[in-house]
Amino acid sequence: MTSNERPLSPFLHYRWQYTNTLSILHRLTGVFMTLGLVLVVYWLAAAAAGEENYDLALDLLRMPFIKFVWFTWLLSFYYHFLNGIRHLFWDIGLGFERRVARTTGWLVFISSIALTVLTWMCISVRLYASDNGAFL
């Protein structure tokens, strides 16, 4: 019966670390953005369906809950984008050292939040400047 004592599911036995936190965040943001792709395509399709339909769609896309979804989508995008570049560097064999991996991990985490806030502010400024500003 010794075989029963072997660990079967690594994620249930390993100590929780920053590495697997960043890894699971990469997946979560990817899955979330895939769901959010429906909104992006809806937006494009609405633009193709004429002005009346597009205005109706914009009302929907500007609802507070959808705005929250856009914000989360943007945050997900920046995280997935920056961490994806980190992964691409790993693929060519760079950045594996413990110190470098830890530093770039933090860099990705903090930069994604900072860039999201910055982008949101840019778009908000535009929003107040015109009636038809981005719906974010």
Place this chain on the structure above:
Amino acid sequence: MSLRSPLSKVLGLGAAKQGSHHWWSQRISSVALTFLAPWFLLSLINLGDVGYASFTSWIASPINSVLLSLLIVALSYHAQLGMQVVVEDYIANKVVRMITSLIINSALLLLAVIGVLAILRIALSVAPAIQFQMGTGS
């Protein structure tokens, strides 16, 4: 002693008969997206106004409609590859896994087709202000 046949070694495709195709496709699409995604985001910020006239004339510009179509295709392809890995990792039951994959793949293909068709419709119906955007120098 290796049990692999010389042919199998040469083909290098392994047990799944796919080799590194999935892995490689994911990298190629991700490299494309590192350019296309920031381009779209910056364009949106730069455009500011997403009202009907402004947004459709932006899409209708030749360069934008081409790049936006590429973005939609690369995005849905990358999403399909990523979702497939997630499904394969977390769904143990083979039948449920296959059905889930099928639904996700079909949905993403549908989204890509709708997206590209929408861009085409806009590009073919709205006359773009080419002279203005290209800067004819006149």
